[in-house]
Amino acid sequence: MPLAKINQVSGTAVYVPGDDIDTDRIIPARFMKCVTFDGLGEYLFHDVRFDEQGRKKDHSLNDDKFVDSSIMLSGKNFGCGSSREHAPQSLYRAGFRAIIAGNFAEIFFGNSINLGIPCVGMDAEDRASLAQWIEANAETQVTVDVDLLQVRAGNLTLPCKMRAGARDSLLNGAWDPLDELLSVSSEVDQVAKQLNYV
């Protein structure tokens, strides 16, 4: 089945403040004991959303007005830490289809693109305006436009950025590389043969 071409993502958004939000914050390691990714969405940001008795804490992801959001806005160096795909998988399974941040940790970025989740970078000032807008307009749609590299929200049109190759792969429906990797079997054998691994 051909992959969807992802030109833009629209939905309501939620702001999760903070820089250096690491993969343990996105999904604490103790919830990674699983043999499938199903059900991971439930544990998204668990330890900042719930206290030790499992009671809801004051957090935007617990706020009823943001409960259906599919776009997340956060700070710098989002997704740093582990290479675990559990982090973008838990975001995906909790319904998130695009992430806006200052910038992204490299492995997290790659893992997210592989799942067809656009991750766009945005300047601090624009992120602050967007955060304010989201707070005031929780029920109004935000659009992350991968093609035009802009985020639109009400009257706001804010520039964003994404690495060209990743953007192309979303626009062309080639974000999961497996089929292309599988297509050159004999070339792979040739490289394997030329390597002097003993």
Next chain:
Amino acid sequence: MTPKNLFQKVWEAHSVKALSNGQTQLFVGRHLIHEVTSPQAFGMLREKGLPVRYPERTFATVDHIVPTNESSEPYSDPLADAMIKELRKNCEDFGVTFFDVSTGKQGIVHVVGPEQGLTQPGMTIACGDSHTSTHGAFGAIAFGIGTSQVRDLLATQTMALGKLKVRRIEVNGDLAPGVYAKDVILHIIRKLGVNGGTGYAYEYAGDVFDRFTMEERMTVCNMSIEGGARAGYVNPDETTFEYIKGRPYAPKGDDWEKAVENWRSFASDEGCDYDDIISIRAQEIPPTVTWGINPGQAIGVDESIPSPDKVAEDEKAGTVEALEYMKLTPGIPLEGTPIDVAFVGSCTNGRISDLEEVAKHLNGQKVKDGVHAIVVPGSQIVSQMAVEKGLDKVFINAGFEWRAAGCSMCLAMNPDKLIGDQLCASSSNRNFKGRQGSPTGRTMLMSPVMVAAAAITGQITDARKVFQN
């Protein structure tokens, strides 16, 4: 011929083709897997009806979820038990070699690979674990990957990757006494920042690295990812070859000389280009300890807890957040911070030389009352070597718990966890909020000898004052 650095040479040798998204299809010589990030990938293969393309290039072990205080199965945690059984089944079904607990070769994947001689210069190595950068110590290009890429590797032995830039980090001069490889990498991350390495592979060089043992090089390369670099490596030399020689998967007989010659050819050429070069004086590196919630929030042991008014504007919010989480007062000396738990182990510092160095200092000393101290060998082989040298007794006599091999308290996917807001002096690699298993648990990263000093005095202390022998 244009001089090239090691990264460029390894990259070119393993490139299959340019992909439509601008990335490169890269052949991966060795693929290491473990129980946490591989079951979903095998599930995807089954869904698509695909075999493992080169099963002889993938090796498995079990480390994250293994209890270190319980050896018989079924494990008391049913999820952990399901994960080890799933890995066993996947390895059987797809013909992958598995260093299972019963083989005596199980351990943390980044300890096992080098120990078995699977990690060799000039290779590409990948594993669904970010600390795969460890293997770069041998002059390999090694990186952590996500589960979809584990799937890609199982199915094709290749993956899509964008070419990295290369930053050479030279550390020249003499390290002060009591300064270890761990301090070198904590210092580098402190200086360059936790995302300073984004887009780069780090080449570690200079006379400090030339003199380092392989295990010291592994400690540094291990934490490359904490500085944002996808990979980190040291050029292969005689120290590298000597370490590999005679190991189970090392080339043997006539193949050995051929292999060494080939490995040597991958080292960076004199006069080659780098995208960036940074130089650090070894003398300036103190015993380093993290005080915050990312590995870049580190200071010398004789410094004071940073104050938000004195840091750069863009670090202010992060400093406030870290101080609040760590329950530390700005401006007070780091030394004297009371600890509750001491952890020696992990893929960063769980090798035999780490245990030997700590044991050398521990002789006759006792863990402070009220401190829970554990030592966890990085592999069953490390454990066995330590027992043969009598190190287990030194640790036990000092009041440490001697555990079985695994990731243990580095990441809280097994029973070893902090409780409440306990503060742990830890030889591991991450001090993120909640990393060690309690949502309010606190971690301070440091060298294994500094962990031992904290265990004995019950507080963060300059190890050189505690161990004056």
